[in-house]
Amino acid sequence: MEVFLEEKAFTNIIMSAAEVFKHECYGCLLGYKLDSSIIVETAIPFQTAERSFSAAELKRKQRAVIEKVLKTFPKLKAVGEYHSHPQRGDIKGSVTLSDSDIENIKMEDLEIVIAINDKQRSRQWKYNEDMTLSGSFSDYYFRMAAYYYNGYTNHEPLRTMLWCPSATGLRYKKGK
Numbered sequence: 521m522e523v524f525l526e527e528k529a530f531t532n533i534i535m536s537a538a539e540v541f542k543h544e545c546y547g548c549l550l551g552y553k554l555d556s557s558i559i560v561e562t563a564i565p566f567q568t569a570e571r572s573f574s575a576a577e578l579k580r581k582q583r584a585v586i587e588k589v590l591k592t593f594p595k596l597k598a599v600g601e602y603h604s605h606p607q608r609g610d611i612k613g614s615v616t617l618s619d620s621d622i623e624n625i626k627m628e629d630l631e632i633v634i635a636i637n638d639k640q641r642s643r644q645w646k647y648n649e650d651m652t653l654s655g656s657f658s659d660y661y662f663r664m665a666a667y668y669y670n671g672y673t674n675h676e677p678l679r680t681m682l683w684c685p686s687a688t689g690l691r692y693k694k695g696k
């Protein structure tokens with residue numbers, strides 16, 4: 521399974537992680553599945569106004585509402601979720617799944633984790649050998665990874681190739 525992130529989805533995930541930094545952001549991924557790939561067209565951040573609920577509970581409720589509304593849209597489906605791992609003090613955010621992440625990811629879902637850290641220096645967007653995608657914008661350094669169960673054969677979600685031509689193509693624009 522490969523994941524293709526369209527420009528709108530990429531932008532929304534970046535913005536949503538930066539907006540609430542140094543808190544975590546959560547949201548829903550909308551797109552469609554093909555035989556061996558998932559196309560993510562856009563990403564919608566969950567609004568986290570109700571602090572009385574746990575994050576997992578809140579995500580379930582918000583996801584349910586989004587899916588209900590989406591039924592009237594013929595083309596897009598909720599294909600998964602995303603959330604950020606922000607830097608906390610000196611502890612850098614990483615794209616590794618936590619135990620509770622693994623517990624909360626649904627079998628049929630794609631999960632994109634975006635690590636967001638203070639930027640040390642500007643870096644162009646590129647694909648890495650560990651199947652992550654990384655680069656910087658403004659004061660932040662980002663790294664993204666996609667996870668998927670790959671059918672029902674794996675016991676935990678595996679990292680899967682995340683392609684985003686509109687991110688890596690940024691280097692060709694003038695003036696960085």
Ligand SMILES: [Zn+2]
Pocket residue numbers: 603604605617618621633
């Ligand atoms: Zn997490």
